[in-house]
Amino acid sequence: MKNIDHLPYIEEHGKALAGALLTWYQQNKRDLPWRKNHDPYRIWISEVMLQQTQVDTVIDYFNRFMVTFPTIEALAGADEEQVLKAWEGLGYYSRAKRLKQAAQVMMLDYDGAFPTTYAETLKLPGIGPYTAGAVMSIAYNLPVPAVDGNVLRVFSRVFNDDRDIGDMKTRKAFEHMAKALLPEDSRHFNQALMELGATICTPKNPRCEACPIHALCRAKASLRQKDLPVKKKRQKNIPLEMEVALVRHDHHTLIVKRSSEGLLADLWGFPIVKRDEALQDGMSIHDELEEFLGVKVKPTGEIKKAKHVFSHRTWHMTLYAFDIDHKVRPHFPQVEWIDLTKESDFPLPTAFKKLIVHM
Numbered sequence: 001m002k003n004i005d006h007l008p009y010i011e012e013h014g015k016a017l018a019g020a021l022l023t024w025y026q027q028n029k030r031d032l033p034w035r036k037n038h039d040p041y042r043i044w045i046s047e048v049m050l051q052q053t054q055v056d057t058v059i060d061y062f063n064r065f066m067v068t069f070p071t072i073e074a075l076a077g078a079d080e081e082q083v084l085k086a087w088e089g090l091g092y093y094s095r096a097k098r099l100k101q102a103a104q105v106m107m108l109d110y111d112g113a114f115p116t117t118y119a120e121t122l123k124l125p126g127i128g129p130y131t132a133g134a135v136m137s138i139a140y141n142l143p144v145p146a147v148d149g150n151v152l153r154v155f156s157r158v159f160n161d162d163r164d165i166g167d168m169k170t171r172k173a174f175e176h177m178a179k180a181l182l183p184e185d186s187r188h189f190n191q192a193l194m195e196l197g198a199t200i201c202t203p204k205n206p207r208c209e210a211c212p213i214h215a216l217c218r219a220k221a222s223l224r225q226k227d228l229p230v231k232k233k234r235q236k237n238i239p240l241e242m243e244v245a246l247v248r249h250d251h252h253t254l255i256v257k258r259s260s261e262g263l264l265a266d267l268w269g270f271p272i273v274k275r276d277e278a279l280q281d282g283m284s285i286h287d288e289l290e291e292f293l294g295v296k297v298k299p300t301g302e303i304k305k306a307k308h309v310f311s312h313r314t315w316h317m318t319l320y321a322f323d324i325d326h327k328v329r330p331h332f333p334q335v336e337w338i339d340l341t342k343e344s345d346f347p348l349p350t351a352f353k354k355l356i357v358h359m
């Protein structure tokens with residue numbers, strides 16, 4: 001069923017569909033900390049955290065974030081490093097940087113308040129159509145759709161639509177359909193759709209028997225639930241062999257600040273380099289380290305292996321230990337010595353945390 005117009009179906013069944021979803025949501029919604037009120041700041045932070053991260057993980061991060069940065073003003077005035085530290089472990093760190101930038105724009109242009117229109121919200125750094133729609137509908141009940149991955153999946157199935165949900169054109173078409181479906185209570189309707197996708201119409205094994213709209217679901221009627229949604233693979237994930245250095249001196253370990261460009265930009269980590277196939281194991285990081293530090297280092301062997309999967313890259317990391325005679329501090333600020341047994345102020349991403357060994 002390709003490129004069909006679902007609007008006649010929405011016209012005929014849209015009210016029943018929205019009504020069933022709203023009733024179900026009122027009775028089944030999860031009790032989540034960002035649902036305690038309609039504060040746009042809290043909703044915005046939760047929405048950004050929920051992109052790519054499970055609800056169970058987000059809850060603690062969200063509660064801590066609200067204690068550290070309770071207002072837009074507090075976030076705008078914080079050090080970037082402090083914001084990255086609060087984000088440590090959530091991944092996709094550019095999201096955290098953009099939060100702070102958007103908060104600064106709100107301080108300058110909106111007196112420290114969240115904008116009240118969809119168009120203004122969309123102009124803020126890091127905010128796309130989904131986040132703008134979610135915040136504006138949930139906070140102010142504005143009639144705007146919020147189409148995330150959950151909604152794309154639910155729509156593919158309800159309308160038995162096998163267009164590729166990774167395609168921008170499909171997303172636009174689904175936004176159009178979501179708009180046509182929107183009842184007056186957009187605040188709860190948008191949340192109901194997302195909640196259905198997160199808890200009932202899940203990627204694998206949707207629980208159609210518990211679904212409030214199963215009688216209106218076209219995929220269920222034709223037993224195609226498990227064939228949908230269609231998502232074509234785009235970019236391949238590239239595996240990389242990486243060598244990492246654990247440089248120790250006097251119970252302290254060397255960390256370096258990563259460059260402002262590329263993967264894990266501006267975060268801290270152990271020295272790391274892509275393995276040079278022409279060199280013996282461990283020599284790529286050895287040579288890099290001596291060049292970087294300007295002193296001799298003593299390799300003491302391989303100590304750990306770990307893997308970390310990013311969206312387009314997988315690091316297969318081998319950690320090598322090195323001893324050094326003194327705590328070198330080259331004449332630039334990107335080097336620190338930390339005690340790995342204690343909580344540090346430096347945001348260390350999960351990829352590097354996987355390598356921490358206490359020796």
Ligand code: SF4
Pocket residue numbers: 154157158200201202206207208209211212213214215217218219220225
């Ligand atoms: S009936 Fe099944 S496939 Fe259809 S929307 Fe409900 S859970 Fe999803």
